[in-house]
Amino acid sequence: MLTVLEVEKLAKLAKIELTAQEKRRLALEMSSILEYVKKLQAVKTEDKVNKEIKASRLREDRVIGLRINDQKELINQAPESVDNLIKTKPVF
């Protein structure tokens, strides 16, 4: 059973502010879902995790420039921007 305290810790990790009601509801809902998926733990599997990844192709690691207009378009999408820079609250 997930406690509200555990839900609060997860909300910090997920960076979502939850109301008290949401925390209580999520504790119940997530417990129910986790109860369902718990059946996987009884399955005998190999020791190593070996996630199959199809060979993927990556391009050469070099800077590909953006045209000025595209750059402006992207920066304008930010909720706040100043002088062609995206504005954020201070980190500290």
Add this chain to the structure above:
Amino acid sequence: MSFSYLTITQAHHGLVTKQFSCIDLVSYYLKKIEEQKDLNAFITITGEAALARAKIVDAKIAKGEKLGELEGLPAAIKDLILTKGIKTTAASKILANYIAPYDATVVAKLKEAGVIILGKNNCDEFGLGSSNETSAFGPVLNPWDKTKVPGGSSGGSAAAVAADECVFALGTDTGGSIRQPAAFCGVVGLKPGYGRVSRYGLIAMTSSLDQAGPITRTVEDAAIVLRVIAGEDANDATALTSEPDDYLAGLSGNLKGLIIGLPEEYFKDGLDKEVEAAIKLAIKQLEALGASVVKVSLPHTALALAAYYIIMPAEVSSNLARFDGIRYGFGSALAKNLAEVYGKTRAEGFGAEAKRRIMMGAFVLSAGYQEAYYQQAVKVQKLIKEEYREVFNKVDVLITPTAPTPAFGLGEKAADPLTMYLSDVYTVSANIAGLCGLSVPCGFSSKGLPLGLQILGPDGAEGLILKVGYNYQENTSRHKQHPK
């Protein structure tokens, strides 16, 4: 010539033989969308741009120039797929005013083929749902019965095709989100094998499972669309580099010698009796066409849903971390510091299901739980893949119901998320195991609701499942019935 429920071939024929103009065709669908706006199948309608494009196509026709098979045909795109210059919301408040700066590869390919985009289909928020009830823009109604859901997450796309609001639509499928709404709405839905269609420009939900695919009136239409959208893409490192088959060419071969597997685990409790009866009838019809049927067992079937509901939220929590209120989309006006920019933006911008899945993902990936949950789910996924590989050594395709019941009522499964998740039981295996899957209409419930048949094939077998579906449709007429 009537505009009603035109297939791609019929619409193309109508244009080239000048039975109607492209402007008339586009206007017809815009009118249908307006008349049926209570269905709420669209979030954005790009009527003016569509009519402007239609004018260009008509000029081409007037000059006697050759028209491509999809040229001038009006289609709708799920709002989880980026369309340059057009609002792309993912049906979420957090992207409610986001205008896509580029086209998804699938959209670029359709546009290159001359397709005219009518608008963006409503869907579950970020593709998270099986009923189109989690959209921030209101639920979509099922055109066959407006008290019922159209399915999800591509509910708007399926409803639009079923309600004759476009010639075809594009959806995305991560756990059944093309196939299940196709079944609920009585239309055809195809999930290609992973990597067959580029994911560039799809708003990422579960990057290791997401695939875009066509929702159409007929299997032939699905084959035509797949042929256009499939293929390699330098912008998507997971897109297959192998040349796609000519899906249209292989359709009409007969089914003699085809071995169909019926997985017994799909025909147990929880399956509606009417659905079961419709599938059994369809099997008899396929046998009459030359196929033979073998009972098979997939003991790990029950685990696929559990594995999905661990792997999927894990990736969702990663993919939705980019919505931070800083670079694009909604940013909370109430935030007083950086932590609140994140916390309040995501609190205000995301709906309940999105939050639930992000939180689930955070849990299964967190220290102390990752091994027991996420890593174990990945190991079980490997077992499931092997199980399907072995089965496909014995049979060519598998046939199952697409969904355990016909479309359920709006609000019916809202109280308990787990009940909603269980409706994905027949569709998730295809995503988890990397198969391709096609849903075709196969009958109606006693209440007149469509029922869907699912044809599953191994990775790379899109041509084969399309051929089975095509043969089935040529010999039945389920897909020719339409909502009143």
